[in-house]
Amino acid sequence: MTTDAPAATKPPIDKKALLEKYIAERDKRLRADGNAQYLELKGVFGHYLEDPYTPFKERAPKTDHVTFAFIGGGFAGLVTGARLKEAGVDDVRIVEKGGDFGGTWYWNRYPGAQCDTASMIYMPLLEETGHKPTEKYAHAPEILEQCQRIGKQYGLYDNALFHTEVEDLSWDDAAKRWVIATNRGDRFTASFIGLGTGPLHVPKLPGIPGIETFKGHAFHTSRWDYAYTGGDPKGALMDKLADKRVGIIGTGATSVQAVPHLARACKELYVFQRTPSSIDVRANQPIDDDWFASIATPGWQQRWLENFTQNQAGGGADEDLVQDGWTDLSRRIRERIMHLPPEKRTPRDMLAAYEDSDFEKMEEIRARVDNIVKDHETAQALKAWYRQLCKRPCFHDQYLQAFNTPGTHLIDTDGKGVERITERGVVVAGKEYELDCIIYASGFEVGTEYKRRAGFDLTGRDGLKLSQAWGEGMRSKHGVHVHGFPNAFFVQPTQGANLISNVPHNLTEAGKTIAQIVRHALDEGAKEVEVTREAQDQWVNLLLTGPGRMMGAPDCTPGYYNNEGQDPGPAARYNVGYPAGAAAYFKYIDGWRKAGTYEGLEFR
Numbered sequence: 001m002t003t004d005a006p007a008a009t010k011p012p013i014d015k016k017a018l019l020e021k022y023i024a025e026r027d028k029r030l031r032a033d034g035n036a037q038y039l040e041l042k043g044v045f046g047h048y049l050e051d052p053y054t055p056f057k058e059r060a061p062k063t064d065h066v067t068f069a070f071i072g073g074g075f076a077g078l079v080t081g082a083r084l085k086e087a088g089v090d091d092v093r094i095v096e097k098g099g100d101f102g103g104t105w106y107w108n109r110y111p112g113a114q115c116d117t118a119s120m121i122y123m124p125l126l127e128e129t130g131h132k133p134t135e136k137y138a139h140a141p142e143i144l145e146q147c148q149r150i151g152k153q154y155g156l157y158d159n160a161l162f163h164t165e166v167e168d169l170s171w172d173d174a175a176k177r178w179v180i181a182t183n184r185g186d187r188f189t190a191s192f193i194g195l196g197t198g199p200l201h202v203p204k205l206p207g208i209p210g211i212e213t214f215k216g217h218a219f220h221t222s223r224w225d226y227a228y229t230g231g232d233p234k235g236a237l238m239d240k241l242a243d244k245r246v247g248i249i250g251t252g253a254t255s256v257q258a259v260p261h262l263a264r265a266c267k268e269l270y271v272f273q274r275t276p277s278s279i280d281v282r283a284n285q286p287i288d289d290d291w292f293a294s295i296a297t298p299g300w301q302q303r304w305l306e307n308f309t310q311n312q313a314g315g316g317a318d319e320d321l322v323q324d325g326w327t328d329l330s331r332r333i334r335e336r337i338m339h340l341p342p343e344k345r346t347p348r349d350m351l352a353a354y355e356d357s358d359f360e361k362m363e364e365i366r367a368r369v370d371n372i373v374k375d376h377e378t379a380q381a382l383k384a385w386y387r388q389l390c391k392r393p394c395f396h397d398q399y400l401q402a403f404n405t406p407g408t409h410l411i412d413t414d415g416k417g418v419e420r421i422t423e424r425g426v427v428v429a430g431k432e433y434e435l436d437c438i439i440y441a442s443g444f445e446v447g448t449e450y451k452r453r454a455g456f457d458l459t460g461r462d463g464l465k466l467s468q469a470w471g472e473g474m475r476s477k478h479g480v481h482v483h484g485f486p487n488a489f490f491v492q493p494t495q496g497a498n499l500i501s502n503v504p505h506n507l508t509e510a511g512k513t514i515a516q517i518v519r520h521a522l523d524e525g526a527k528e529v530e531v532t533r534e535a536q537d538q539w540v541n542l543l544l545t546g547p548g549r550m551m552g553a554p555d556c557t558p559g560y561y562n563n564e565g566q567d568p569g570p571a572a573r574y575n576v577g578y579p580a581g582a583a584a585y586f587k588y589i590d591g592w593r594k595a596g597t598y599e600g601l602e603f604r
């Protein structure tokens with residue numbers, strides 16, 4: 001763990017000047033092409049998607065029937081599969097495009113990959129599997145192992161189809177079954193389906209002129225080429241880079257974790273930056289066996305989950321078990337609001353209190369750069385000029401320090417991005433940087449159509465396509481059930497708790513709900529379960545009474561949080577959570593499940 005030097009004495013915050021600076025920095029980055037600036041990985045770029053981790057195995061196509069098919073083998077599929085197995089639903093089939101379980105953690109094996117939310121609450125089913133996380137923020141190999149552990153413990157490997165992409169999912173109303181077709185020639189049926197394809201799984205490349213002409217080696221961070229770099233996902237030195245000039249394009253959460261490892265390994269490392277990330281303290285530490293044994297009493301993980309949500313997205317709690325950057329942020333905002341006299345706790349004053357706390361936090365984060373980075377010009381360029389939740393907040397204790405390593409160069413593009421890629425390297429402001437390898441830390445598709453990202457549309461009753469049903473915005477009850485799509489369940493945060501600081505919590509709760517509903521349908525001999533239109537409308541109307549989206553406001557610097565600064569259209573107002581907040585939603589859904597009446601659903 002690194003201890004930062006004490007912060008320099010803070011001058012008073014000039015809010016007006018800061019806001020002007022934020023707007024000026026945003027304006028530099030706004031571009032008319034929005035999401036279209038990125039390249040889809042097909043055609044000449046298709047090889048960027050190849051799986052470097054698991055050899056492809058031939059198998060015969062499946063034409064059988066299963067009770068439950070789940071699309072996606074990441075956390076969503078694993079936790080839902082586990083809960084279904086616990087509920088006695090034995091034939092669960094997970095279909096996954098990767099070569100194993102893990103989802104994000106299958107693909108993202110870049111050096112330094114690590115969870116940004118504390119392991120105790122981020123890693124699912126710790127109590128059920130009896131695993132003690134080794135660190136407060138576990139590294140990727142341990143998280144992938146946890147996925148595999150869940151798969152093994154719950155027998156989810158038996159029926160799984162890996163390296164398989166679903167191409168079509170259609171409801172057969174006569175047979176009351178879903179028909180699932182894949183790119184491996186499968187055409188099997190399922191009584192129920194679950195969808196958990198995740199929000200960030202389709203890598204994208206920046207549409208930089210000349211990108212296809214580069215003659216050196218290149219790959220995307222989610223397909224890390226250890227055969228080229230040497231080293232391994234556990235952090236062994238990438239010894240094959242000792243004589244290489246490497247460029248990494250992008251400085252988001254992925255790059256922040258990979259750069260310290262590259263800085264250690266490369267002869268020369270060039271970090272091409274368009275917008276700096278905010279880098280707060282990480283303070284990772286090992287988890288002590290005795291301490292863990294003392295707290296891991298029955299029900300511990302649920303208690304930790306609820307405590308985090310209450311502190312981060314509820315009214316606060318007497319105790320803060322997790323104590324991290326997320327709960328700190330919320331505590332600061334709450335304290336400021338509590339300092340307001342009761343008559344001043346209006347939405348406007350509360351927003352102002354939130355803004356003050358954000359200015360304070362971001363000033364600290366900028367001061368941290370000055371404390372750590374020795375070269376003045378580099379330090380200035382690494383400062384983030386936007387509100388903290390405009391972009392994914394990052395936490396790291398070696399990233400800024402990496403810029404003090406001889407041979408590591410920040411190439412700041414002043415918001416313009418890389419100008420051109422040539423046969424030999426990367427051009428910024430007219431200067432060519434010759435490189436042996438370019439690593440694209442350019443992120444994943446977010447703002448593109450669901451159909452394009454999932455690779456399929458869903459055809460429900462009477463030929464209704466999901467893309468039509470959601471043409472004007474997402475409509476569901478609890479983010480799980482969609483009218484017109486019987487026996488289909490969505491596992492994701494939106495229109496439920498929408499707890500972004502700990503996504504797995506949303507998924508484990510949805511998994512519990514789905515397993516209980518399926519068990520009930522099977523026990524009742526019901527062939528179909530579906531949300532009524534009225535119940536769905538009521539839920540959506542309730543969602544629209546809330547405060548709207550907190551993250552990625554339109555005046556933020558562009559990024560995937562705010563649709564690259566473009567108007568996301570009226571549909572985006574449906575991408576919200578329960579108006580009373582995540583903690584209240586989890587309480588509500590627990591009551592809904594316990595009532596056992598499944599209000600809003602019809603079993604036929």
Ligand code: NDP
Nearest residue numbers: 114115116206250251252253254274275392417418442443
């Ligand atoms: P991001 O989309 O966050 O970052 C992409 C980067 O590429 C940005 O810095 C972007 O700049 C830059 N970029 C794009 N085009 C150009 C260009 N033409 N020239 C120069 N730079 C360019 O992707 P990440 O993979 O870093 O992260 C995606 C998400 O994955 C995170 O936000 C997070 O949700 C998740 N993640 C989570 C982690 C965790 O929990 N531990 C770790 C890593 C990722 P600009 O900002 O200007 O657009």
